[in-house]
Structures are given as C-alpha cells and as structure tokens.
Amino acid sequence: MGNVNRFAPWLFLFPALVYFFLLVIYPIFGSFWISFHDWNGTTFQCSDGRSLLELEEDESCRRVPVMTWVGLDNYERFFEKTPRDFERVKNYWIGIFTGEPVRWPRISVESKVLLNNIKWLVLFPAAIPIGLAFALFLNQSPAWVRITKSMFFFPFVLSPAVIAFVFQYFYDPAGPLKEIYSALGWSSGLIGDQHKATYGIIAAGWYPQIAYCMIIYLAGLTAIEPEQIEAARLDGAKGWKLLRRVILPQLWPATFIALVVTMIGALRSFDLVQVMTGGGPGRGSTDVLARYMYHKTIFDQDYGYGAAIAVILFAIMLVFIAVFIQQMIRRDEEA
C-alpha cells in the first residue's frame, strides 16, 4: 500500500468525526464542567474579561458565561434527602409486610424522580417478553399474516408525543375506560392520580416498544436454521421445552439488542412524561431524571443543578452503553 492509503481513511473520516465531536462529544464535557458551578443561564461577560456593559456601541465580543464554582454542591443537593427518604420508604414497605400498613411517606422531589426512574427500569422491559409473545404468535408465512404484522408494528413509527396524546385521550376519566374506572373507584383516571400516573405512562411507553421488540424477534426467528428445529423435534422436543431449550438460546442476539435498547429507552423517557402529565399531578409524582433536568434548567434557570442531574442520568446510562459497545466489539472480533 502506498502513501495515499495512510491518509485516505482519515480524509474519509474527518468530516463526520469533527462534526460529531463538536455536537455530541464535546458537549458531554461541557455539561460536566457546568455541573460544578452555580449559573442562572443569563449572566455573561466578554471572553477577554470585560463586562458586556463596557462594550462600545456596535462593538461585539464572544460571550462567555459568568459562573460561580461550587464544587460538588449540586450533587450533594440532589442526594441530600436520599438516605432519609430511603428510610421512610423502607418503613412503608416493612409496614406493608408486617400487616401494619402506614401511609405513603412524604419524600423529596429528587427521591420521587429517582424512584420513578427505577419504576421505569423495572417495568418498561416487560415489553420484551410481550414482544416475543407477539412474534411467536405472528411467525407464520401466509400473506394475510404478513399484512397483520405490519399493522402490529406500525405504532413504532409514531412520534412519542403523538403516543402521549393518543393515550392521554384513551386514559381520560370520561373516555373509553370510564366504566372500568367507576367499577374500581378511580375517579380521576389513571394519569390523574399521583400514585398511579407513572404506571399509566409506562404502559403507554410499552405500545411502541412492544412493536419494536416484536420486529426484532421476528427477524431473529427467521434467522434460525430450520434444520436445527427439525432435529430438536425428532429428539422429541416440542412446545414450551423446544422454546426454552432451542429457540430462546438462538434468539439471544435479538434479546440482547432488545434489552439494551429498552433499558436506554426507559431512561430516556422524556416526551411521554412531558406531554401527558408534565411531571405531575402534584410535585414530581411522575417526574423522571430526563424531564426534571429540563425543568430545572429551562424553567428554574438552575443551570448548574440541571447539569448535575444530566451527569447523574449519563452515569446510569453509561453502564448500558458500555455493555453494548463491549458486546459489539467482541462480536466484531469473532466475525
């Protein structure tokens, strides 16, 4: 290979790399930096240190934020009430299990947000087995089944904001679930009640996610070699046993992708919460890190605190990102 080849890859790579670094990689560090400061988002000075008021008429300068260094204060603020609220929630559950239930405790907004994120992480992945069930149900070849598959899948292409409107209407106390609500005594409906709303939003989130998992599993099922299934059938395996011993292990790559994408989707849940409840009802009853960060920054102009919340969210997500990258690269080396 000549000299051309040494530089050629870099020339092909250069535009994408620079552009991606500027808007995706560099901002991550920018947010870390802001998270160690107190900043209201509106105070600026010139990059040479002059105040904006000192500028001559029609003179301009590069504006840089004037921020106060506060070290880890923003993080301490976020976790300040966590130990106390952990005790309170623990006592609530002890009460439930010992048969002496107490009222749900008062906890800080930050604790509610963390708790809601945990609810998302635990419940949102239910979309994976449901998607698998749909895939098994629809893994047939006649033309009419193929059309049916697309009808099951297309909710995936809807904007989460649209899904939010659809389910807000669906959950309306005077809507199609009216009779069920009155039978259960839920007068304010599923997302009008502080203690149920998060579950309602997660269920709305399942809608496109089930469709996604279904399509991933359908592709996985198609990729399994028919001979393997036939061989297992000759050995007498069928039904549930065949699924567990032969099919599921073969579907592992699909399960892995579904798992990572679903976990990351659970942590990214912004649109549904923002549109359906705006974090309420009440203070933060359905709020999650992604939305709370946006709210703190844009509405409370607490940029440093918002950045700290973003970093916390990023740290949680990094676990899943790292697992995914590692698997991708390992798979690549095997190929």
Place this chain on the structure above:
Amino acid sequence: MFPRPIETWKPSTRTLYIVSVFVVLIGWLLPLIIISLASFMTADQLNAGGRGFNMPSPFSVDGWRIAFQNDDFRGSFINSFFIVLPVVAISVGLATMAGFALSKYRFRGQLIIFAIFIGGNFVPFQILMVPVLRLTQDLGIYDTKWALIFFHGAFQTGFCVFFMRNFIAQLPSELLEAARVEGASEWKIFTRIVLPLVKPAIAALSVLIFTFVWNDFFWSLVLTPASPDGMLAPAGLSNIIRGRYYNAWNVMAAGSLLVALPPVIMFFLLQKQFIAGLTLGANKG
C-alpha cells in the same frame, strides 16, 4: 419454523388462530381507533360525554379543518420536511464515507473511534442540552430551523456510522483490491465501487433517519421554543394545537393523526427497507 406453520394445523385450530389474530389486532389498535373516531366528532359531542366507544354523530371534519387551517401548526408541519430532508442527506452522506474508512482500512485508533460513534448515539440528550443550546446561540441560529438541522445532522451521523460500517464490512474486499491494482484512486474506489453497492443501505438508513428526526420532540422544545417555522411537527402539536385548542379533543386528535401520517405512509411504502434497517445486527452473533 417455530411455531409449526399453520398450514400443518388441524382446520379447527387454524380457524381459531385466524379469529384470535383479528381479535388481538383490534385490541392492539384500539387506542388508535378511538382517537381516529374522536377526530371526526364535534367538540360538542366530545364534551357532552361522547368520549369512548361512540361513533361520530354528526360526522364532522371540523377537527381536521381547524388543525390544518392553523397557520402556525401547518408551518411547523411543512417546516418538518425542510429539517428532516437535509438531516438525512448530511448524516447518511458523512456516515457513508466514515463507515467506509472504518471498515475497509486498518489504522490506529480505528476501534476507539467506532466505539465513540456507537456510544455517542446512546447518550441522554440532557447531557448535551446546555452546551448545544449555547453553541447555537453563539452561531446566531438559536430558535431557527438551522439549529435543529445542525444538531440532528451530527447526532444521527453516529447511528448512521454504526450502521454503514457494519454494512460495508460485509462487502468483499477483493473488489477494492482489484481496482487498486488497476491504479484507481481511493476516491474513485469509493464513488465507483462502494457507493453503488451501498444503495440498499442508504435507502434503509434514509427511511429510519426520516422517522427518527420527524418524531423528535425534545430538541424542538430546547432549540426552537418560540418559532413555529423552526420547530418540528410534534412540538407544533404540543405547543400550538394544545395551547389553543386544549378543550377541543377533535382538533387535538386530528392534529396528532396529521403528525403521525408522514412516517406511517413512509413506513407502509418502504416497509422492507425500514425493517431491514431496524433489524440489522439483531440476528447475527
């Protein structure tokens, strides 16, 4: 095949299957059916207890008409095309080159660069929010559609590189070597050999990126909060339609369906490409 093909089932079981597929399908689409019905009702019917399993009476297209006649909402809808199409061109174009570099050459740092593109793709938007916001303010494009094009172009490049690199890696290297022996320049190899071969990947990626960007809500709120001719349709739905017609569910229902329509049409027209794009990498390992 698992489960066994229905052709081999007993006729009675097969009938039961057909019926159950349709019942489950209706149940699955129920939320969408309900909101479609609402879009053809009058606001009076909806507010007089008509939500739920009722047929529109009288049948009315007021909701659709009002949503579509709202200048700001229509502006955001049309504007979406002028944001989405440049983003598709930018990200797919840049990523095809980068994917080629990452798959058909060997150089130091290759793996790390690839890992950065994959990882960047999954970061939460919130950690990019303020620095990206500041950047668009410094560039003077804040609150215009250019801010959204600028950001999404870069962000989607990450996913496209991931996709393109894996696709191009599967192409036979012998073809490129042969051209090199004949003295073709690297650029010529890229445009004459690689590009024609990646056409299916470009098609699959384009429909995916179209959908992803069309559906974005968060970045419109952050980068174009106050300009209807800058934001994407989902933000138009939430900010404009809900802001003005919060007590008219027929308008909100019609607005939601309007926003949903372009990706849905695109999906049904280009299903094969869409699903090929989405499932790449889901069945190897």
